[in-house]
Amino acid sequence: MTDTLLEIRGLEVAFGGFRALDGVDLTVGRGELRFLIGPNGAGKTTLIDVITGLTRPTGGSVRFEGHDLVGRREHEIVRLGVGRTFQTSVVFEELTVLENLDLAASFRRPLWSLLRRRRGVSEEVTAALETTGLTALAGSRAGVLSHGQRQWLEIGMLIVQRPRLLLLDEPVAGMSSGERERTGELLTEVARDHTVIVVEHDMDFLRRYASQVTVLHEGKVLTEGSVEQVRADPRVQEIYLGRAREGAEDAVR
Numbered sequence: 001m002t003d004t005l006l007e008i009r010g011l012e013v014a015f016g017g018f019r020a021l022d023g024v025d026l027t028v029g030r031g032e033l034r035f036l037i038g039p040n041g042a043g044k045t046t047l048i049d050v051i052t053g054l055t056r057p058t059g060g061s062v063r064f065e066g067h068d069l070v071g072r073r074e075h076e077i078v079r080l081g082v083g084r085t086f087q088t089s090v091v092f093e094e095l096t097v098l099e100n101l102d103l104a105a106s107f108r109r110p111l112w113s114l115l116r117r118r119r120g121v122s123e124e125v126t127a128a129l130e131t132t133g134l135t136a137l138a139g140s141r142a143g144v145l146s147h148g149q150r151q152w153l154e155i156g157m158l159i160v161q162r163p164r165l166l167l168l169d170e171p172v173a174g175m176s177s178g179e180r181e182r183t184g185e186l187l188t189e190v191a192r193d194h195t196v197i198v199v200e201h202d203m204d205f206l207r208r209y210a211s212q213v214t215v216l217h218e219g220k221v222l223t224e225g226s227v228e229q230v231r232a233d234p235r236v237q238e239i240y241l242g243r244a245r246e247g248a249e250d251a252v253r
């Protein structure tokens with residue numbers, strides 16, 4: 001790969017005696033839209049937590065644009081250009097869509113500029129409203145947004161912080177099919193000028209929008225490749241279909 005943005009080697013996370021990550025190697029190139037899949041408990045969220053500084057690994061390295069991220073604090077990693085969404089919402093319900101975006105954008109402005117009264121809406125906030133399709137709702141309180149619109153706002157709140165790497169944890173969970181489609185289009189658009197890693201279970205969604213997929217299983221990378229390659233892998237079928245036989249809902253179909 002010519003331009004590597006994120007390079008993870010031998011990553012290990014132990015919770016007590018349990019290894020949530022057990023020697024993960026992952027390389028993501030600049031400009032990729034990478035999907036990360038795996039059954040419940042595979043270690044997907046733990047991996048994102050380590051990249052973003054929320055969980056400290058017990059071994060291995062995480063390099064982002066040449067910086068070693070292990071041991072850095074969360075806000076430092078944000079400043080280096082890594083943004084994430086959480087499974088739980090972080091929007092301020094009492095503030096408008098515009099105010100939420102403006103506040104998020106302010107995190108990367110120098111302090112003096114916050115003290116100066118600014119007029120109008122900044123270019124980056126206007127662009128984020130357009131990208132997320134929320135322009136018409138700019139003046140609405142975030143508390144009245146639908147589940148999908150709230151997720152798009154969160155993605156907008158990341159974009160205005162100008163990260164080079166975005167980590168999205170199950171962005172379409174709980175969405176209607178129309179909202180999923182809109183989210184797929186949004187991710188494709190965001191991935192034009194960002195590197196994006198998406199944790200996602202939904203196979204229909206993957207089939208439509210994923211190019212490169214990494215499969216995690218029991219804290220290890222099981223396989224990587226295109227959606228077709230990954231789906232055709234008997235080991236992937238076994239971990240999903242084996243679970244399907246036990247009644248899991250997130251099976252590869």
Ligand SMILES: Nc1ncnc2c1ncn2[C@@H]1O[C@H](COP(=O)(O)OP(=O)(O)OP(=O)(O)O)[C@@H](O)[C@H]1O
Pocket residue numbers: 015020038039040041042043044045046047
């Ligand atoms: N703080 C913690 N303490 C102890 N065990 C943990 C902790 N965080 C995660 N684990 C365990 O580590 C394993 C990996 O969890 P993780 O949340 O990363 O999986 P996941 O692939 O994101 O699963 P899901 O799809 O259910 O979100 C699970 O068995 C989980 O119970």
